[in-house]
Amino acid sequence: MLSVKNLKAKIGEKQILNGIDLQVNAGEVHAIMGPNGSGKSTLASVLAGREDYEVTEGEVQFEGKNLLELEPNERACEGIFLAFQYPVEIPGVSTVNFMKTALNKIREYRGQPSLDAVAFLQLMKEKMKLVEIDQSLLSRSLNEGFSGGEKKRNEIFQMAMLEPKLAILDETDSGLDIDALRIVANGVNKLRSKNNATIVVTHYQRLLEYIVPDYVHVLYKGKIVKSGGKELALELEAKGYDWIKNELALA
């Protein structure tokens, strides 16, 4: 589904990604872990197409298409979803209205007719149940005055609505208490299928207790320095990131 080869990117003059290789297939969950400043969020942003970053080298194929040539909204329409670490506030625009606009834009891109109000509401009700979110939250201005937990839950609701092929969760666990974490993780798990894939970007192993990954990659100084199964996350938790740093220093 996603194939990243030797991806290098910088912001301004600062080189952040130094040659990432990553292969993600349908049905898989990949966790990207790493210490602060290792480039985890940059990788998520570059895949989503944020213009602040300049790709200097490498290639990214998504479902056979050159992802780097697509505009951010085209990437979204192709099925890439980014759950934001810091969801953005849009005053006066409700989540309902936002999702209706987004869904119909994506459908338009795919040559499908717009959903009418009834069909949209039905879909919304179904997804609300799935991620345990309250209607009153969805009628409020997007993310305005939301608690940290509400913002993240709202991101997962949006993900449920748009049914992406590839979901990238950027530090979705940050700022969540244990109950909110469980609800968010449950939502993600319910959305998992053999046809879609998930990349979980996280600093802590905690989230991975709830969203169990098939693969874990450790990112350090803009490169994937170690890959393994879910047990790698536990090892990291036990030994800390210094373990990786020391190992690299020795090699």
Next chain:
Amino acid sequence: MVKDNQVLEEITSKEYEHGWTVDLEADEAPKGLNEDIVRFISKKKLEPEWLLEWRLKAFRNWQKMVEPKWPNVKYPEINYQDIIYYSAPKQKVGPNNLSEVDPELIKTFEKLGISLTEQKRLSGIAVDAVIDSVSVATTFKEKLGELGVIFCSFSEAVREHPELIKKYLGSVVPMNDNYFAALNAAVFSDGSFCYIPKGVRCPMELSTYFRINAANTGQFERTLIIAEEGSYVSYLEGCTAPMRDENQLHAAVVELYAMKDAEIKYSTVQNWYPGDKNGKGGIYNFVTKRGLCAGDHSKISWTQVETGSAITWKYPSCVLKGDYSMGEFYSVAVTNNYQQADTGTKMTHIGKNTRSRIVSKGISAGKSQNSYRGQVHVLKRATNARNFSQCDSLLMGDQCGAHTFPYIDVENSSAKIEHEATTSKIGEDQIFYCLQRGIDEEAAVALIVNGYAKEVLNQLPMEFAVEAQKLLALTLEGSVG
């Protein structure tokens, strides 16, 4: 950034949608302004002697006045002798029904999206359409007539209801109120008149569609709305003008008069030609709008969505004379390219326990300048007056300006005045968030701007709100930099 500029370029080069002219055989006055022109207009309109005298008095006043220079707008000197002050599409005076109306005119309205024949069938809106200076046709007259509601062109009102015109003309905006109001009083050509009798709740939205068609014509329309005790009316005004290189002058006057317990809701969607992307052409819009809450517990509410005109100079105001009367002003003013807007309101609290509410949302893009100018004046005897003002500015790009000039004059210490103001920019973060959900940049801007202006748009009647939303999006397409 390069890409953004490209989008901006593309969009701003998009042509004004309503920029077509129709060849109507026009009945025009010669260029220029003097007493003979005033007489010519009055005679053309078969006016009584007293009205001619009133016009002449206004004209003599105007000659002694000077054009106001305090607004935060810049434009070349207007040559008032180079303007045609009267232009009427040639046709028999006073069409009685639609079949008598020039088919070209009907086509014009159809282009504007208001087909009169259609309007006739669809209940809900009665339209008094004004092209250039003459009201073309008034629909729904009969139905309204049954309730005693009078809704007709101003000239017709002069002929049919002279006692009302004589009593109320200039009662809210005196003939010498200001430079442009005096000019209007001297040469006004037509407009709408509306009278709601005691206790009547007008069952439909009344609507006027203004359009300036002939080249070099100033449009000086005059609207007068009188709401008798306990009555209610909602009035809509929509404006478009064809695209022309030279600037056209528009100086209108609107007077609202609300008696005890009466309510008048006045909504405007203004989409006059703003000039091209280099600032050439466009309408100069110098308008005086004022409502008088004469009776106790009366209410006047202004809602405006201003997207057009090269220059907007406009302060719809409320004089709160009756005790417990209430004034409201909801405004969205959008400027793009080289447009300049200096707009706001004036709330004058005279009666006791009077309340006013101001919500102003300015949006500036391109190289435009957008100013809010508002005055809240609480007079000595206005015990317990209350005002709440909120003035927000939204900036798009880094070459536009937003300015706020609030004036607060309080002469009674029991008054409570609140003023809130914010300035914000459409963030790249907001745009990216939308993009990441599959929403393209133009749709994203429309979504964000409509969200920002929602509080005002919500005040508009349903069908107008939809049009206003589309207009906002159209005016601002691609202006994120």
